[in-house]
Amino acid sequence: MSISTASRPNGANADGSAATAGDRRGEVVVSDIGLDYNGVPALADTDLHVHAGEFFTLLGPSGSGKTTLLRIIAGLLDPARGTLHIDGTDVTRTPTQKRDIGFVFQNYALFPHLTVAENIEYGLKVRKLPAAKRAARVAEMVDLVALGGYADRYPAQLSGGQQQRVALGRALAQNPRVLLLDEPLGALDRGLREELGAEVRRIQQESNTTAVYVTHDQEEAFILSDRMGVMRDGRICQLGTPEELYREPKDLFVAKFLGKTNLFPGRLTGTDAGSAHVRVGDHDLTARANPAIAGADVVCSVRPEQLILGGAGAAVPAGLQRIADAAITEVRFLGQRRSIHLDADGIACSVDLDPAAPAPAVGDRVSLLVRPGEIALVAAEPAAGA
Numbered sequence: 282m283s284i285s286t287a288s289r290p291n292g293a294n295a296d297g298s299a300a301t302a303g304d305r306r307g308e309v310v311v312s313d314i315g316l317d318y319n320g321v322p323a324l325a326d327t328d329l330h331v332h333a334g335e336f337f338t339l340l341g342p343s344g345s346g347k348t349t350l351l352r353i354i355a356g357l358l359d360p361a362r363g364t365l366h367i368d369g370t371d372v373t374r375t376p377t378q379k380r381d382i383g384f385v386f387q388n389y390a391l392f393p394h395l396t397v398a399e400n401i402e403y404g405l406k407v408r409k410l411p412a413a414k415r416a417a418r419v420a421e422m423v424d425l426v427a428l429g430g431y432a433d434r435y436p437a438q439l440s441g442g443q444q445q446r447v448a449l450g451r452a453l454a455q456n457p458r459v460l461l462l463d464e465p466l467g468a469l470d471r472g473l474r475e476e477l478g479a480e481v482r483r484i485q486q487e488s489n490t491t492a493v494y495v496t497h498d499q500e501e502a503f504i505l506s507d508r509m510g511v512m513r514d515g516r517i518c519q520l521g522t523p524e525e526l527y528r529e530p531k532d533l534f535v536a537k538f539l540g541k542t543n544l545f546p547g548r549l550t551g552t553d554a555g556s557a558h559v560r561v562g563d564h565d566l567t568a569r570a571n572p573a574i575a576g577a578d579v580v581c582s583v584r585p586e587q588l589i590l591g592g593a594g595a596a597v598p599a600g601l602q603r604i605a606d607a608a609i610t611e612v613r614f615l616g617q618r619r620s621i622h623l624d625a626d627g628i629a630c631s632v633d634l635d636p637a638a639p640a641p642a643v644g645d646r647v648s649l650l651v652r653p654g655e656i657a658l659v660a661a662e663p664a665a666g667a
């Protein structure tokens with residue numbers, strides 16, 4: 282498949298002419314943007330810098346403010362406060378249609394009476410691009426979104442995944458500065474979500490477009506994103522690459538939201554040069570320091586694949602430390618991993634093992650071991666009413 286957009290320099294327009302903003306094309310800078318509904322903040326004053334060409338995801342539970350922020354970037358909502366710059370230009374009060382932005386929503390929003398090619402061509406016609414250039418661009422987009430052979434079909438003759446590809450092709454046809462995607466895979470079944478997710482990423486990279494993507498699905502965010510921001514209660518509570526956020530969550534909410542984790546309450550006893558000392562039960566442990574922690578009540582977050590099973594009462598091997606003793610309550614074979622459930626003095630834990638390794642038995646007593654660098658320390662949340 283030849284995709285000419287792959288070689289188009291970042292900043293070239295759909296008709297091939299050079300854009301003016303060079304390699305800042307698609308850079309989005311949100312400064313102190315905030316919005317309230319009836320006096321209740323939907324988005325607290327927020328700063329965000331999405332780099333040119335980046336795939337950036339806003340990830341958070343329902344009602345956390347993701348769509349509000351996306352709609353402000355789109356110009357569909359006016360912020361109460363703050364400024365928005367795209368490519369260094371202040372567009373805070375610029376109407377949507379002049380922001381040079383492409384959208385893809387969950388519900389496809391295709392024109393039912395237009396074919397795939399006509400849907401993709403629609404915006405180019407509105408912009409009065411000459412017919413020959415329109416045809417070339419439509420062919421390029423049909424190729425980019427891998428819909429060769431479907432150009433003359435109507436939306437009703439396409440699967441959900443194919444319709445979403447058309448929506449992507451239509452959004453990208455005008456070579457927008459920024460592509461905004463609001464849960465675009467939400468209506469698709471799981472298998473298709475994974476397949477189209479990978480396609481969305483490929484298309485974004487090959488078209489060299491900055492993307493801001495909204496989802497509540499952590500796996501989707503991991504597959505797609507260069508960086509992401511986790512949102513809660515109208516705030517971005519942590520920014521970083523998927524790996525940074527997974528390994529070094531700043532707080533309990535981020536630790537729990539980004540996948541399964543084991544949580545061992547403890548007390549911070551000291552810190553030095555990037556590491557923290559913490560007491561969990563009878564065990565003194567070293568963990569990664571977390572500058573966001575203020576008090577002494579902490580929680581050690583350890584992912585299931587980071588816990589290691591050791592013999593009960595056996596010497597702890599060098600480089601490891603014992604975080605708890607536990608009894609195995611359940612052993613499940615899950616294909617790519619074996620999931621072991623345990624009870625560590627009232628704390629329910631899980632450990633993922635290589636399925637090829639010998640399986641322990643229910644009732645076995647074990648030690649839970651962990652490397653110092655794999656304990657993420659977060660502040661304990663205050664008890665309700667405290």
Ligand SMILES: Nc1ncnc2c1ncn2[C@@H]1O[C@H](COP(=O)(O)OP(=O)(O)OP(=O)(O)O)[C@@H](O)[C@H]1O
Nearest residue numbers: 318322323341342343344345346347348349350497
């Ligand atoms: N038009 C509105 N009027 C009043 N409150 C609103 C309106 N739109 C959104 N809200 C509120 O603003 C907050 C943020 O909503 P937003 O749609 O941005 O969340 P979200 O993270 O995108 O959620 P979801 O994943 O469910 O779409 C929520 O508490 C929501 O109830």
